[in-house]
Every structure is written in structure tokens, then in C-alpha cells.
Amino acid sequence: CTSCEFGVDLMSELSKLKYYDVVEKAVEDAGKPLSEFTKENFIDLLFNKVGMSVSSFSNLKRTIIDVSKGDDNVKRVLAGIKYINVTHTDTYGSSYFKSYHDMMKYAKQAVQKTASERDSDVHIYDVTLASLTLAWYGILIDDCVNVKKNDVLETSELVLPSGDKIKICKEAYVFLTEYINSEGYFAFHGMERWKPYQPSTYLLRTDKSMQCTTQTIRSGISRYLSSPEKKVTYDSVYWSGVFSRIREYEEKNGRIYLPNQLNTEDRTAFMELMMTFVKDKVNSEYDVYSRYKLYKAYRKFFYNE
Numbered sequence: 001c002t003s004c005e006f007g008v009d010l011m012s013e014l015s016k017l018k019y020y021d022v023v024e025k026a027v028e029d030a031g032k033p034l035s036e037f038t039k040e041n042f043i044d045l046l047f048n049k050v051g052m053s054v055s056s057f058s059n060l061k062r063t064i065i066d067v068s069k070g071d072d073n074v075k076r077v078l079a080g081i082k083y084i085n086v087t088h089t090d091t092y093g094s095s096y097f098k099s100y101h102d103m104m105k106y107a108k109q110a111v112q113k114t115a116s117e118r119d120s121d122v123h124i125y126d127v128t129l130a131s132l133t134l135a136w137y138g139i140l141i142d143d144c145v146n147v148k149k150n151d152v153l154e155t156s157e158l159v160l161p162s163g164d165k166i167k168i169c170k171e172a173y174v175f176l177t178e179y180i181n182s183e184g185y186f187a188f189h190g191m192e193r194w195k196p197y198q199p200s201t202y203l204l205r206t207d208k209s210m211q212c213t214t215q216t217i218r219s220g221i222s223r224y225l226s227s228p229e230k231k232v233t234y235d236s237v238y239w240s241g242v243f244s245r246i247r248e249y250e251e252k253n254g255r256i257y258l259p260n261q262l263n264t265e266d267r268t269a270f271m272e273l274m275m276t277f278v279k280d281k282v283n284s285e286y287d288v289y290s291r292y293k294l295y296k297a298y299r300k301f302f303y304n305e
Contacts, residue, residue, distance in 0.1 A: 136241035
């Protein structure tokens with residue numbers, strides 16, 4: 001999704017079914033009715049297992065009340081659960097990463113497994129790893145397919161669509177330059193059937209196309225990195241990178257705090273700072289505040305802070 005919604009729009013039928021399934025499983029796992037759930041039960045068995053947006057939190061609350069038929073005890077306990085109480089443990093553990101190194105370590109292991117199962121050359125999947133690298137460094141999926149080879153600079157910088165430059169780590173620079181300089185790959189393990197890349201100025205290209213599509217990128221991630229433990233998406237890697245950079249900023253400059261809502265100067269300074277990280281991925285001030293809350297949950301999960 002592009003942003004976290006703060007509204008209370010009605011859930012789609014598909015979303016309703018998803019939340020009902022989550023509630024049903026929680027009751028089964030707990031071995032007791034919702035009316036006997038504690039605050040910890042609701043957080044661990046329910047709120048930590050759905051999406052991280054505020055709308056997901058609100059929708060799940062409504063579903064729980066609906067399933068419990070408006071039980072007074074359920075409503076009382078839920079009233080004491082705030083969005084800030086949720087740790088998003090399941091989501092961060094299954095879809096997000098602490099660092100670029102952690103992300104690439106997982107991704108390389110995943111494509112190696114895929115390559116072994118298909119008896120293919122592991123370099124077939126370099127385009128997928130390259131797209132994840134662009135995601136980590138804050139390039140939207142609609143823009144990643146337009147990144148040129150010469151946007152990766154010898155100064156270990158990546159030119160963003162805005163024209164700004166972002167410093168990339170040595171591991172990312174080495175991987176991208178090796179992919180840029182590669183002329184192709186073998187179709188099968190054991191150096192069989194050489195497949196040259198299409199001549200192209202674009203970074204993300206294959207033997208069949210000089211410029212990948214966003215659908216190719218998304219399907220590559222879901223097909224080649226699938227596992228029971230992780231559900232990696234372009235967006236989850238994108239936001240992992242954003243949150244990681246906010247954490248790096250805090251390490252150098254001190255903790256970022258929510259501004260005084262009555263102080264226009266504080267709010268403006270907070271928004272300007274946060275926008276340097278979230279950029280075009282948000283649509284409103286509410287979205288920025290939502291992402292800040294998600295960042296705090298990310299920091300708590302990966303750094304216990």
C-alpha cells in the first residue's frame with residue numbers, strides 16, 4: 001500500500017473474512033472465549049498478527065466486538081489497548097529486516113534454495129536481488145525500472161529519481177556493480193546454456209528484456225524468495241530501509257520525538273525532517289505521523305528501544 005489510512009472506512013468483504021479468520025484462530029489457540037481474553041491475549045494473539053496500519057488496528061477492534069456480540073468485558077479490555085501498545089512482532093519478524101546485510105543474507109539464501117530446486121544458475125535471480133537493493137535505498141517500485149546503470153556512481157552513491165544522491169554501503173555497491181558489469185548468466189547449474197543480457201542502459205534487465213516491468217519485479221520477489229518464515233515484498237524492504245536510516249540518524253543526532261501539536265514551529269521542523277526519509281511514499285501529515293509510530297515499533301522490535 002502507498003500509505004497508512006487513518007479513516008474508519010468500512011472494511012471490504014475480503015478484509016472482513018481475513019479478520020474473522022484471525023479472531024477464530026486466536027480463540028482456538030487460547031482455548032477460551034473472547035470474553036475471558038486479557039489485554040496480553042488480545043495483543044499477542046490478535047493485534048500482533050495483522051497489518052501494521054492504524055486502519056488494520058481499528059478494523060480488527062471492530063471485528064472482535066462484532067464476533068463477541070458486543071460483550072461488555074471485551075469492550076472494556078479493548079478500550080485499554082492503544083495502537084502504541086502493539087509491537088507488530090509477527091509482521092516485523094516475517095517481512096522486515098534490521099539491516100541491508102540481513103536482508104541480502106536472507107535473499108541470497110532464498111534464491112540459492114530456489115536455484116538448487118530448479119537446477120538453475122543462481123545469477124538468474126540477480127535482477128531480483130538488485131531490485132531489493134533499490135527498494136532498500138528508497139526507490140519506489142514504479143521508479144526502480146527506470147534506474148540506469150550510470151545512476152550507480154563510483155563514489156558508492158545511488159542517484160535517486162529526484163536527482164538527489166544517497167550513499168550506499170560497500171556490500172550494495174559491490175553487488176550492483178557486479179550485476180551492471182555482468183554480460184549474462186547460464187540457464188542451468190554447471191555452466192550450461194549461456195543467456196546474454198539484452199543490451200541496455202537500464203540497470204534492471206534480463207536476457208529477454210532490456211527493461212523490466214514492475215510486475216516482473218513483484219513476481220520475482222514472491223516466486224524466488226518465498227518461504228514459510230518470511231513474506232518479503234518490495235514495500236517491506238523499502239520501509240525496512242527507511243526505518244533503518246531513521247535509526248542511523250538518531251544514533252548520530254539524538255532521538256526524534258513527536259512535536260508539540262500546538263507549536264507550529266515544532267510541527268514544521270518534525271515534518272521537514274521526517275519527509276527527508278519518507279519522501280514520496282506518503283500523502284498527508286497523518287501518514288507521516290503514522291509512519292513515525294511504525295518506526296518506533298520497528299525500533300522496539302529490532303533494537304528493544
